[in-house]
Amino acid sequence: MRQTKQKRYIMEAFQNYHGHPTAEELYAVLSPKHPRLSLATVYRNLNQFADKGMINRVIIPNGPTRFDSILDFHYHAICEECGELFDIDSPEIRAVDEAIHNIKAFNVSNYKIMLYGTCDLCKVKSQHLHENPSFN
Amino acid sequence: MRQTKQKRYIMEAFQNYHGHPTAEELYAVLSPKHPRLSLATVYRNLNQFADKGMINRVIIPNGPTRFDSILDFHYHAICEECGELFDIDSPEIRAVDEAIHNIKAFNVSNYKIMLYGTCDLCKVKSQHLHENPSFN
DNA sequence: TTACATGCAAAGTATTTGCTTCGCT
DNA sequence: AGCGAAGCAAATACTTTGCATGTAA
Numbered sequence: 591m592r593q594t595k596q597k598r599y600i601m602e603a604f605q606n607y608h609g610h611p612t613a614e615e616l617y618a619v620l621s622p623k624h625p626r627l628s629l630a631t632v633y634r635n636l637n638q639f640a641d642k643g644m645i646n647r648v649i650i651p652n653g654p655t656r657f658d659s660i661l662d663f664h665y666h667a668i669c670e671e672c673g674e675l676f677d678i679d680s681p682e683i684r685a686v687d688e689a690i691h692n693i694k695a696f697n698v699s700n701y702k703i704m705l706y707g708t709c710d711l712c713k714v715k716s717q718h719l720h721e722n723p724s725f726n
Numbered sequence: 727m728r729q730t731k732q733k734r735y736i737m738e739a740f741q742n743y744h745g746h747p748t749a750e751e752l753y754a755v756l757s758p759k760h761p762r763l764s765l766a767t768v769y770r771n772l773n774q775f776a777d778k779g780m781i782n783r784v785i786i787p788n789g790p791t792r793f794d795s796i797l798d799f800h801y802h803a804i805c806e807e808c809g810e811l812f813d814i815d816s817p818e819i820r821a822v823d824e825a826i827h828n829i830k831a832f833n834v835s836n837y838k839i840m841l842y843g844t845c846d847l848c849k850v851k852s853q854h855l856h857e858n859p860s861f862n
Numbered sequence: 863t864t865a866c867a868t869g870c871a872a873a874g875t876a877t878t879t880g881c882t883t884c885g886c887t
Numbered sequence: 888a889g890c891g892a893a894g895c896a897a898a899t900a901c902t903t904t905g906c907a908t909g910t911a912a
Contacts, residue, residue: 592866592911613902628869633902635867649787651838654901667832678832686825693818696803696843702787703839707832728886728891749877764894769877771892790876 591638599624600635610648610656610675648675651704663687667705671712678705727774735760736771746784746792746811784811787840799823803841807848814841 591597603619604611611619617632636657640647646658648666656675658666664679665686690701708716727733739755740747747755753768772793776783782794784802792811794802800815801822826837844852 594867594911596868626869630870630903631868637903651785651787667834669832670835676832680829680831682825682829682831685828686822689818689822689825690841692821693816693841695816695818696805696812696814696841696845697849698803698841698843699806700842701839702842703837705826705829705832705834706836706838707834709832713833730886730892732893762894766878766895767893773878 591642596624596627596631597635599627600632601639604636604639604645604657605659610658612654612656614654616657649702650675665703665705667707667709669709669712670706671708671716674709676709727778732760732763732767733771735763736768737775740772740775740781740793741795746794748790748792750790752793785838786811801839801841803843803845805845805848806842807844807852810845812845 599620600616603616607616607619613629613633613636616636617627617629620627620632636645637647639645640657643661646661648656648658650656650668658677660677663684664677665683667676667678668674669676686703690698735756736752739752743752743755749765749769749772752772753763753765756763756768772781773783775781776793779797782797784792784794786792786804794813796813798815799820800813801819803812803814804810805812822839826834
């Protein structure tokens with residue numbers, strides 16, 4: 591993998607990005623400063639980084655692929671209220687992973703899991719709304 | 727949901743289809759007998775059936791959505807050799823489901839999981855190849 | 863210098879939608 | 888009769904690819 595300034599720009603923008611950007615989102619950040627950068631290059635490089643294991647691809651059902659800088663073990667969860675993607679880890683999640691490794695059938699070598707629920711912020715919001723319907 | 731002959735054709739083709747068809751695959755089966763049937767109608771009806779809980783939508787990472795007639799609890803697994811999608815159930819899989827229900831964070835209300843491994847047929851094939859490299 | 867990367871536009875894949883017409887109920 | 892559904896084509900969303908040019912090693 592050859593060093594290019596595009597690769598550096600993309601990796602830098604990715605690391606400064608809070609959350610889990612899509613290729614388009616990174617392109618939107620980079621495009622103003624680097625008008626000649628093309629979306630295809632962003633896609634190509636993010637895919638290359640992911641293939642090399644430098645970053646994580648998070649496939650979203652019914653949505654664009656997002657990328658994740660956390661390489662350590664964790665799960666992903668989508669908040670059904672706000673649509674945001676979150677990184678999740680806990681002892682209970684380790685227990686899920688362990689249970690999956692116990693599956694004997696099918697030579698299971700790998701898996702993808704996506705959790706759906708409510709993030710902390712949306713949980714608080716709906717509580718306030720419940721207590722005071724004019725809250726927004 | 728209004729009764730139409732298209733709905734009947736699609737549901738019938740779906741039930742006669744062995745495995746997990748995509749909208750395109752069902753359309754390919756139906757199109758010769760019903761040349762006026764449109765792919766959009768197949769999509770619209772499969773989505774309607776799924777929304778009504780009559781059939782199951784199986785979202786495939788990097789691939790077209792497949793549909794499943796089994797409504798009972800089970801998981802899905804993709805064979806990494808042949809690409810086929812399989813229905814899976816076993817006590818170990820129930821244990822995974824249980825472990826997921828034990829997750830306290832994020833108010834997890836739902837999840838999607840896809841297992842990757844090797845199906846029985848491909849397992850046998852690769853054993854034969856191992857024992858006799860000319861096997862095919 | 864040469865092989866890989868980029869930019870750009872075009873194509874690809876999967877699916878949905880606008881709109882007119884059709885046909886259940 | 889009225890309104891949801893079908894047919895068709897076009898649009899959409901996301902992503903990849905072909906090809907000429909650029910540039911890192």
